[in-house]
Amino acid sequence: MLFSSIEGERRYTELVRAAAGSVIGLDFDGTLAPIVDDPTKAHIHPDAREVLVDLASEVAAIAVITGRPARQALDLGGLEEVGDAIGAAGKELFLFGQYGNERWSSHRRRIVGPRPPRGLATFERELPRVLRQADAADAYIEDKGLAVAVHTRRLDDPEAAFQRLLTPLRTLASGHGLIVEPGRNVIEVRSSGAHKGLVVERLAEELGAEGFLFAGDDLGDLEAFEAVATLEKHGLAALRVCSASREESALLELADVVVHGPAGVMDLLRAFTRDARAARAGG
Template sequence: MDFTSPEGEQKYAALVRAAGRAVVGLDFDGTLAPIVDDPEQAHIHPEAADVLVDLAEVVAAVAVITGRPARQALDLGGLEVVGNTIGDHGKELYLFGQYGNERWSSTRRRIISPRPPQGLATFLRDLPRTLRNADAADAWVEDKGLAHAVHTRRMADPDAAYQRLLGPLRELADRNGLVLEPGRQVIEVRAPGMDKGRAVETLVAELDAGAFLFAGDDLGDVEAFDAVTALAKDGLPTLLVCSASDEVSALAERADVVVHGPEGVLDLLRRLTADARSS
């Protein structure tokens, strides 16, 4: 792991001292699970469950904050089993799916979800024509229930297709009162009013968090970085972690610590657990 500045090392030390009141928020894809061509095969890193259980013993709570539907993240991450084990230690695992629109916890064990947003039906009606006009009819469209994601990763030239689609999809989303969320060779369209930053704020308020670590890898995590930055300005110990890759490291310049992919994230969490136990 690489601290981006001496201040980053100081922030890590302050987080260790406040670990007992800290909430650790983690993105799923690219942070806990490797990025793969088929998102339905993006299983959590095989060592992540044990790392999260150990981590939960020394912090106030662990939360997964993802753009995925909550049920999908639970299944791909085996998070219900992880939550059971964390519960055995008197702690709780939280899951915020679809950027916070869906909620689950290892205590309540029920996914709370709103209705699909207005405008989504019209967006879907016009989507095939938009894809054809952008010479991207072969893009894979993922139905997330409350959102739809257009993936270009499987196309012959995924980056070029992504760039062709970004403008037209943004225009179509705006026309239907929806918001566009760019990611790694994926463009998601969903309801406005919720993002990962609000999920961070909700956790801090509900748990009376005394510190916050957030780890993410892509543009969908920017709002969470913004929220944690605001917490730091209010005097809370915080740490921003970028899970970088050879493909993208959009958050590296804003992070206190840069690690390489899910393995790097897990190494950092192991270190945090060990340092908190010995402090």
């Protein structure tokens, strides 16, 4: 791992000391699982189960906070089994899907979420026309139930198609009371009022957290980074981790620690677990 500054290293040390009362928040795609052309095949890193279960013994709770539907993340990550193991150790695994609109935990075992937003069905009907006009008719459309994601990764020039689509999709979404969430060669359209920053704030308050680590990789994680910074201002130990890639660097300037992809995240969590365990033993 690479600390962005002396301040980043200090924040890491403070979070290690506060580990027992801290929450570890993790994005899914690009953080726990690699970015792949087919989003239905983005399986969690093979070491994640072992790493997360070991980590759980040193922290208050672990939360996966993702834009994916909760059921999809549970299945791709094998998170129900991970939750079983974490629950057996007396800790809890949370999963927040669709930017916090859906919630699951290893204790309650049921996905709770709202109905699809108004305007989404009409947006979907009009979407093919906008894609044709932007010369992106072959973009992959992912129906998430509460949102729609338009992926350009499979097109000949993904970045150019992404740029062509961003403005017209914003216009179409706005006309139906929806908002746009850009990501890595993906544009997600959903209702307003939910984002990862709100999840961070609410979970920290609900659990009475003494510290919060959040690891993410793209613009959809920006509000979570900002929320962690706000928690620090209120006296919590806080650490922002960027899972960097060649494709996306939006979080680099805000991060306290930079790692390379899911493998780097696993290395960081191993180191954090080891350091927290050593601090506890020495204290």
